[in-house]
Amino acid sequence: MTRQGASAKEVLGGSGAVLEEEVGRAEAAGRMGRAVILVEGVSDQLAIEVLARRHSRRLQDEGIEVIPTAGVSNLGRFLELLGPDGHDVELAGLCDQREQPRVRQALEEAGIAEPGAPLDRFGFFTCVRDLEDELIRGQGPARMLALLETHGDMRRFRSFQSQPAQRHKTIEDQFRRWLGNHKIRYARLMTEALDLDRVPSPLESVLSRLE
DSSP states (O other), X not given: XXXXXXXXXXXXXXXXXXXHHHHHHHHHHHHTTOEEEEESSHXXXXXXXXXXXXXXXXXXXXXXXXXXXXXXXGHHHHHHHHSTTTTOOOEEEEEEGGGHHXXXXXXXXXXXXXXXXXXXXXXXXXXXXXXXXXXXXXXXXXXXXXXXXXXXXXXXXXXXXXXXXXXXXXXXHHHHHHHTTTHHHHHHHHHHXXXXXXXXXXXXXXXXXXX
C-alpha cells in the first residue's frame, strides 16, 4: 500500500509508512509541541485512531499525533527528533515483544529510559507478539470468522487454511499469517468490531498514557 506520490522503494518493511513523509510529520508535531504516539506501521496507527474515536476522543484536537516510524529500525531517528535532545515533547508508543530489546536500546540512547526499568514506565507498551495477535485474541475465533464473512474474505481465508503449510497451525496462527497481507485494512475493521471490554491492554494503555 504505497501512498500517493511515493515510490515502492520508499515504503519500508511492508509497514505502509513512508519514512521521509513521517519524519516530516514528526518535525511539524515537534515544532508545535504536540504529544506523539510512535508506532511501527500504519496498521498500528489506524487501530489507535479508531479506538480513540470509539472513546469519543479527537486526538488531533487534543494535540496528539500518531506517527508510524516505517519500521522499528527507524525509531532512534524519531526519538532524536522528538526526545529530550530534540523538541522534547511528550511521547508514548507501542512495540512488538520481539522488538523490545531494540526499542529499549533506542529509548536509553535517547535519554528517555533508564537501564533495566520497565518500558511502560516511559509510555511504551508491549504487545505479546504484535498488535494483530492482540486484536485476534480480543475478537476470538468465532467473531474473526464472522468479520471475514462480512467483508467478503471467507472463501479466500478457507482456501488459505487448506494450504499444506497452514493445516497444522491453530486457527489463531492462521488468522495472524493471513492478515500479513491484509493487516492495514483489518486493523481498522478489527478495532471497530471489538467489544470495548476486550480491548487489548497495550492499545488501551497507550491511549490512556496521553489523556
